[in-house]
Amino acid sequence: MKKLLVLSLVVLMAVMGMSVKITMAAGAVGKELEVLMNQIKMFNKIYPDIEVQLLPMPNSSTARHDLYVTYLGAMTPDPDILMIDVIWPAEFAPFVEDLTNDYKYFELDKFLPGTVKSGTVQGRIVAIPWFTDAGLLYYRKDLLQKYGYDVPQTWEELKKVAADIASKEKINGMLFQLNQYEGLVCDVAEFVHSYGADFLDANGKVIIGDPDNHARLVKALTMLKSFIDDGVAPKGVLTYMEEETRRPFQNGESVFLRNWPYVWSLANDPKQSKIAGKIGVAPLPMGDIEGGRHSATLGGWMLAINKYSSAAEKDAAKKFIKFLTSYDQQLYKAMNAGQNPTRKAVYSDPKLKEAAPFMVELYNVFINAEPRPITPLYTEVSDAIQRHIHDFLLGKVDVEKALKDLESELKMITGQ
C-alpha cells in the first residue's frame, strides 16, 4: 500500500513536472514583442516542458505600474514574471521572490554593476537586470561639421553652439523631456549630477540645504532654465515627453536632442527619418563648475518573480529569466530590438559593433550611468521633484523657493 502511494506520488510529480505554464508581463511595443516571441521559440527548443505565455503591457510605464499595483495588491499568482522599471524594485520588494541565493545562477558578477545595484534592496537581490538605458546627447553631425564645431563638452558650450546653429538654420537648438512626469526627473537628475549635486544622498538623506550642494543645485537648475529662457530650447519642452522630442529631431528641426538609446535606430531609418546617417551620439555635457562631470541617468527594465506563484512556476521562471539574460540572448535583443545589454562582455562583441556601433563606443556612459534614489518611497519622491521643479521651470516660483518647498516636502515624505 505504502509502495503504491509513493509510486503514484512519483508519477504525479513527473506528470506535473512535465509541463509548467508561466505567464510573463512584457512590453508590447513593435519590435520588442516580436523579438521576445522569437526568444520564447528558442527557449522551447531547450525546455520543451515550459510553456511561456505573454501578457502584453501598456506602453506607458505609469500604466504598467497601475496594473502591477492591482495584481500584487490582490496577491494573485499571475503573472509569474514581472517586467519592472529600474526604479520600482524597492517598492515591489515585499511582493517579489528573493533571488539573493541565486546570485551565482544568474551570473550577476558579469553584469554592469549599476544595473545590479538597482535590483538590490537592503542587500537582497529582488530583480535581474534585463536591458539598460542611459540618457544620451544626439547631435546633427552634418550641421556641426558645416559650422566647424566640435561636440560640446559642457552645458555652456552646448548652449552657445546650439544657439548659433539654430539661428542660422532657423530650427530649434536643443530638446529635452520636461513635461511633468518621470522623464523630467531623469533629465533634471542629469543636470544636477553633472554639477556634482543631488537631492538625496546615497543613504536617502535630504541634502538640498547643505551649503555647497545647495549652491551647485541652484547653478544646475538655473542653467537648465536658461535653455528655455534664452530660446535655445522651445518653451514647448515643458509639455514634451520622449516621442514629442524624437519626432521634431528626426524631421531635422533641432540641432541637439537629449534622449534614450532607442532613438538611434529610428532616427537612422531612412523610411521615417529625414536625417538618417547625419546623426552623432555623445555623452551628455558636464556642468561648468569645479567637480562637474558627465552624467547619464540609468534607466532600463528588470525581471522579477511573483512571490505568490507556485514553487514549480518560480523554478520555471528562473530558468526563463536565466535564458533571457544570457550572453547570446542579450546580444540577439541588442541587435534586433536596439535594447542595451546588461552583461559587460556583450559590449565587446564584434557583431554588436557592426549593428549598433554607438552602444560599443558609449560603453563608458552605460557602465557609469547613475541610478535615481533607491527607496521604497521612490514614487512619492519623484512626484515631489516633478511638481516643484516643473513649477520653477514654468517660472511660477524662483529657484530658492522651489528648492525650499521641495526640501520640506522630501523631508516630510522620508520622515526626516
Place this chain on the structure above:
Amino acid sequence: MLAIFITAFFPLIKTFWDSFFSFGLRPGIPKRFIGFDNYIRLFHDTRFMTSLWNTLIFTLISVTLEFILGLATALILNAKFALRGVVRAAILIPWAVPTSVSSQMWKWMYNDQYGIVAQILYKLGWLAPGTPILSEKWSSMVAIIAVDVWKTAPFMALLLLAGLQTIPSELYEAARIDGASGWKQFTKITLPILSPTIAVALIFRTLDALRVFDIFYIMNKSVETMAVYNRHILMDRAFTGAWFGYGSAISVVIFLIISIFAIIYMRSLNLKFE
C-alpha cells in the same frame, strides 16, 4: 436586489468603512481606526483643495457652454430641412470617439511645433508664437474645456432634441394663432415642457464632469482634478505608505459632492421620480 447590493452597495459601504482607517497595501502596515482624521487631513491638503477647485471650475464652465450650444443645436436640428438624418448622425461623431483617443488627438493639435490649433492661434496673433498651450494652468484649462465642449455638446444636443420632439406641434400652431412671438413661444411652451429633459441632461453632464479623469490625465497632468489626484494616491502610493484609507476618503468626498449636485438639480427643477 441581491445583485444590486453586491455590485453597487457593497463597494460603497466598504469604501465608507475604509475611509475611517489608516492603512496601506504594503504588507506590514497595520490597519488602524482613526475616525474622521482622514477627512480632517483632506481639507488641510492644499493639493486636494486645488484639485477640488479645478474640478468645480471645469464643471461649471464646461457644462454651461455645453448646455447653451447643445440647446441651440437641438433647436436647429428640430427644424425640417434636407439631409436632417445625416446631419443628426454626423454631429455625434465627436461623442462616438473614445475620450482617451480624442484627448490624445487634441493634445497633438495643441502641440507648439506641429499642432494645427496652435499654429492657427499663433497666426491670428492670439498667442505669442511658441507658447505651449498645455503647460500653463489657465491656457491649459481653457484648452481642456474646449475639447470637452467639442466632445459633449453633441450628446447634450441629442438628449434635448429627443425632448423637443415630444412637444406636439399643435401647441405652437395655437400660439401662433394667438399672436405669440417666437421668443414667447420658446419661453412659454418649449422651456417648460422641455425642463425635465433639461434636468436629466444637466444631471448626466454635471455628474460626468465632476468625476472627470481621462481628458486631464492625458492632456495635462499638472492640472489635477479630484479623480486624477485620487488615482495618484491610490495607485502611485499604494505600496509606499498608509495612504489607502486616505484615498477612500477622497472617493467618499467625490461621491458626496456628486450626490449634493444631483439633489440640488432634482429639487430646483421639481423633478420627481415616480
